[in-house]
Amino acid sequence: MEEVRSTLLVQEFAGMGSKAVPRQYVVQREDHLAIAATAAIPIVDLGRLSQPDDNGDEVVKLQQAMETWGLFLVTNHGIEGALMDDMMNVSREFFHQPLEEKQKYTNLIDGKHFQPEGYGNDQVKSDTQILDWLDRLYLKVDPADERDLSVWPKHPESFRDVLDEFIIKCDGVKNSLLPSMAKLLKLDEDYFVRQFSDRPTTVARFNYYPQCPRPDLVYGIKPHSDATILTILMVDNDVGGLQVLKDGVWYDVPTKPHNLLINLGDHMEIMSNGIFKSPVHRVITNPEKERISVVMFYLLNLEKEIEPALELIDEKHPARYKKVKIMDYLAGLFEHFLQGTRVIDTLKI
Ligand SMILES: O=C(O)CCC(=O)C(=O)O
Numbered sequence: 001m002e003e004v005r006s007t008l009l010v011q012e013f014a015g016m017g018s019k020a021v022p023r024q025y026v027v028q029r030e031d032h033l034a035i036a037a038t039a040a041i042p043i044v045d046l047g048r049l050s051q052p053d054d055n056g057d058e059v060v061k062l063q064q065a066m067e068t069w070g071l072f073l074v075t076n077h078g079i080e081g082a083l084m085d086d087m088m089n090v091s092r093e094f095f096h097q098p099l100e101e102k103q104k105y106t107n108l109i110d111g112k113h114f115q116p117e118g119y120g121n122d123q124v125k126s127d128t129q130i131l132d133w134l135d136r137l138y139l140k141v142d143p144a145d146e147r148d149l150s151v152w153p154k155h156p157e158s159f160r161d162v163l164d165e166f167i168i169k170c171d172g173v174k175n176s177l178l179p180s181m182a183k184l185l186k187l188d189e190d191y192f193v194r195q196f197s198d199r200p201t202t203v204a205r206f207n208y209y210p211q212c213p214r215p216d217l218v219y220g221i222k223p224h225s226d227a228t229i230l231t232i233l234m235v236d237n238d239v240g241g242l243q244v245l246k247d248g249v250w251y252d253v254p255t256k257p258h259n260l261l262i263n264l265g266d267h268m269e270i271m272s273n274g275i276f277k278s279p280v281h282r283v284i285t286n287p288e289k290e291r292i293s294v295v296m297f298y299l300l301n302l303e304k305e306i307e308p309a310l311e312l313i314d315e316k317h318p319a320r321y322k323k324v325k326i327m328d329y330l331a332g333l334f335e336h337f338l339q340g341t342r343v344i345d346t347l348k349i
């Protein structure tokens with residue numbers, strides 16, 4: 001199908017100060033601001049969780065979070081507040097540059113053909129598609145030899161150095177969570193760490209949600225679950241907007257300065273045979289304030305097949321998901337996202 005493109009990035013449109021929003025962004029439903037409450041997700045102390053002799057409460061909190069919300073906050077995670085602030089600040093500086101500067105990293109080849117990496121907004125596949133109210137920068141960071149540095153910002157000048165350090169630190173957070181997750185499933189402690197040993201994929205995504213005159217009509221990001229093992233999010237300290245769906249009800253996700261949010265992904269739900277949950281979440285817009293999030297997506301090697309861990313399967317606990325190659329999983333992702341459906345549901349047995 002011929003690609004149809006919107007002519008403006010969201011940030012440029014928002015900057016015009018219009019009180020209306022273009023029709024491509026308008027959602028055809030009305031429930032999306034009806035929020036019950038704030039999600040009671042736990043805060044897990046990662047330092048204590050990693051101490052074998054003194055981690056009782058933290059393990060219980062982690063288990064409860066993984067089996068109900070699929071979401072939790074972590075504190076004492078080893079990333080200095082100053083580095084988190086730097087990462088947020090250089091991201092904000094990047095988005096605040098003039099359009100011409102950001103377009104040097106565009107995600108449109110020859111101004112036309114969409115590629116996931118780079119700066120821009122949604123891939124537009126038809127003129128009836130509903131767009132999200134965000135611009136983003138999307139960078140593959142692992143395997144490191146597959147980085148396309150032509151779309152890695154050179155300005156602000158410290159962007160790459162800060163990101164390099166942030167990547168290493170977030171990787172450490174991921175690696176210190178995986179053994180506890182495996183133990184909760186009574187798998188070998190290094191079960192998940194081993195899965196990540198062979199050229200896994202990591203993607204960094206910088207989301208910029210400009211202020212929006214009609215939060216009642218427009219999504220920052222439509223409902224979805226992440227196609228990852230897990231996702232680490234650093235969200236704006238001052239502006240909420242992330243919401244999670246549980247038992248048919250939407251909840252606000254709380255934030256705390258310098259905490260990180262951990263969001264389990266579909267591939268963890270599959271490998272845990274449904275014991276751990278990959279939450280459906282979305283972002284709503286804010287009429288007064290812009291919002292930024294920095295997100296690290298952790299996937300295995302895309303050539304790998306995933307399935308429920310064989311150790312979890314027996315006569316009483318049959319496999320609940322079919323085996324799937326990660327690459328094939330990702331191939332169907334965007335279409336499902338647009339339809340408001342989930343790839344994982346097509347694999348349920
Ligand atoms: O901005 C956020 O808080 C969430 C972003 C998100 O869900 C995503 O990038 O997949």
Ligand SMILES: [Fe+2]
Pocket residue numbers: 224225226281
């Ligand atoms: Fe997400």
